[in-house]
Amino acid sequence: MYKTLTGDWRFRRADQGDWMPAKVPGCNFLDLMAAGKIPDPFVGMNEKEVGWVGHADWVYEKQFTVTAEELQADAVYLRCDMLDTICDVMLNGHRVLQGKNCFVPYRVPVKERLQVGENTLTIRFYSPVEYVSAAYKKCMTPMNSNGQNGIVHIRKPQCHFGWDWGPVLPVSGITEEIGLDFVDTARVAQLSVRQQLQGDGAVITAKAQVEQYGDCTCTLQVTCPDGTVLTEKGTEAVFKIEKPELWWTRELSGKDRQPLYTVSAVLTAKEKELDRAEKRVGLRTIELNRERDPYGMNFQFRLNGVPLFIKGSNLIPPDSFITRFDDKKLEALLDAAQFANLNMLRVWGGGYYASDAFYDACDRRGLLVWQDFGFACQAYPFFLPEFLENVKTEVHAQVQRLCHHPSLAVWCGNNEIEDMHMAWVHMQKYVQWTEKFFYEILEPEIRAEDPDTPYTPGSPVGIAHNEGVYSDNVGDTHLWGVWHGLQPMQYYRKRMTRFCSEFGFESLPDAKAIRQYAKPGDYALNSPVFNLHQKCASGNDKMVYYIASRFHLPRRFWDYIYLSQVTQDTCIADATEHWRRHKGQCNGAMYWQFNDCWGVCSWSSLDYYGNYKALQYGARRFNAPLSVSVEDSKERFDVYVLNDLNARQTVTVEYELFDFVTGTLEKEKKKLLLPPVENAVAFSREMAPLRKKYDLRRTGLAVRLVQNGACLQQKTVLFDQEKRLQLPGAKLHTKVEIQKDQLCLTVTTDRFARLVHLESSRTSLPFSDNYFDLLPGQSHTVTLAADPDCTLRELAESIRVKSLSDVPFDRDPLHAAAKRIKVYLSPVNIGNAIHHGKLSKDIQL
Structure with a gap:
């Protein structure tokens, strides 16, 4: 039996203040907002006003009852799926757990500490900022270009301390399920499942680890997609599948849902079910081909023997306060990924490991996942024994949780640590242990739980540690010649990389998004609010720099949104299509980034509020x-x-x-x-x-x-x-038809209409197409689904249509030249341009 402890709690600052109501799962920032103690950090300049929250300790408490009958259980465990992060967990005044890693789910025996009647669970979360400061004083780390030094000492999402797209909001709290698990006679401690294709058939191997206090029977079952059930008694079994239904990506299967096999372990005693564990698997092979070929050394995914060109993007945490990201938002996120014809999402290593719900949805949809481990852009103190053991526990927990998913395509050790190693080359201990951990230690730890999923030590990666990381003829690259390197937008045609898992270009978010966090007085790229909601150095100036390379500069602020987005789309499309045209030599293009965690000017194609940028529509075409x-x-x-x-x-x-x-x-x-x-x-x-x-x-x-x-x-x-x-000048005529559950809009032009843009002030739902060209006399019909928040008539009245010829431009070339020169004169931009703008040399094999 399981008793959840989520729901209503109370919390307070540890050193002062009265108790306030709290919601679990949640975090201190959300609870303080709900109590009216802090403003919304996403709005205006409020991020600066809430910085004190991360410096304080916070105490959460819940009272609950336990019956005498419940305490007759053979064992009782406290289950904590995610405690963020450094904390003491007290049950009736006794410490039962010290949390030190938010990526490790905890399960601790507590029967001896429970009592019949009222019980009190208290969790004290220690300040992540102060914890990092103290750890940094004891063990210096390389300088962090994204914020506070020493954040590598704490095992929580590194982006909580700020990134070049995210705010500084280091949360504390109970961010996933928490509860009591009462064990009667036995429980399934772990269910391991492995599938393999063999000839024309397949085998599924299942193994249950049972924690047993009395007699019981374990039954293993496989339920096939057609409903057929295969059954074996015992804790281990091998099931032969004669005519397997293979798992494919959506584009290769042509189906919206992929076939899955449900593997179950059921414990019974005297015809009563005691416990059950289930996992769903897909029957497929996934390979990462790193063989030598005429171009160098490959980096190519193969699914069921079919070589893939990966059309993907990079996923960051979808909200700085992750518990607000619910199932409805998850489905909308993955709908957007499939709208953009992506066949892979990369779960970036500076945030969270993806959730069970995320992987289950990707399994159903046929969407591959590249999973980074939780290390990004910095050197980590793997030479500290306690830190190394903590990380190993994390690796085993996450690999056990995720390795059975057919959508899991690759484990990646880290993001950009080798790429940035020159910043700490003077700290050789960190350089040596980076190589030791990612090239010697990590993969054997993975293989203890997962013998099959491909592994790559990092991204980017060459042929060995710090060898060929920047080379196009081997491995996987991150290419930032455009944007950071200030190269022209067609620069990527010079790069014949084997695989590019990061390249990107910034744009402004949708006007509806901007209105969520800024007021009319803030609508300027150099306003304090826009500078705060732009985390990349000179980011707003760079957008203008690239707009001016292609267009005259606009007179109106709102046209900067339009032009920044179409410029972003043009850059990503040109690179992706170039690499697709040379498939075989290049085998993947994954743009940075797919989504946002708050309202911000960034590289995303989907803004935080769910609005599709031009890049979303462009990706649907170029992918x-x-x-x-x-x-x-x-x-x-x-x-x-x-x-x-x-x-x-x-x-x-x-x-x-x-x-x-x-x-x-x-x-x-x-x-x-x-x-x-x-x-x-x-x-x-x-x-x-x-x-x-x-x-x-x-x-x-x-x-x-x-x-x-x-x-x-x-x-x-x-x-x-x-x-x-x-x-x-193009004259557009738009015919709007109100149908049963959608609008049908037909746009016609008399002359060539460049970059026709439809927008609605009432909905963030996407049009079926947008940002398209019309030839003279041509028509194009798009649809827009009904939004439950307004009538179809109101939706129709909210539609506005324009093209490039409707933008009033400032045609003064000196104005545009001054904006571009400003970017060149920035010391940060000069350094980035030198580093990112150079053409790499192929490494000799």
């Missing part, structure tokens, strides 16, 4: 498993068809040269048959004849992909930056 792409230069353009589907595809490809005002100049189409997971070049044209024949300042290229009579994609290419072209 589409069957898509069209153009490689253009001053000399030529080539039209590619990109096929990531594991089936032959018959398509028709068309290109059209068009005048911005009059429309079609010339067009050609061709039918192609593409083999599974292979690309093809449909057209190649030299640019010199086109320059002689047409005025390219008023000419564009449109390419279309057609299958079974339906246009799957249309993309346009312009032959220069927009500010140098003769783009016409």
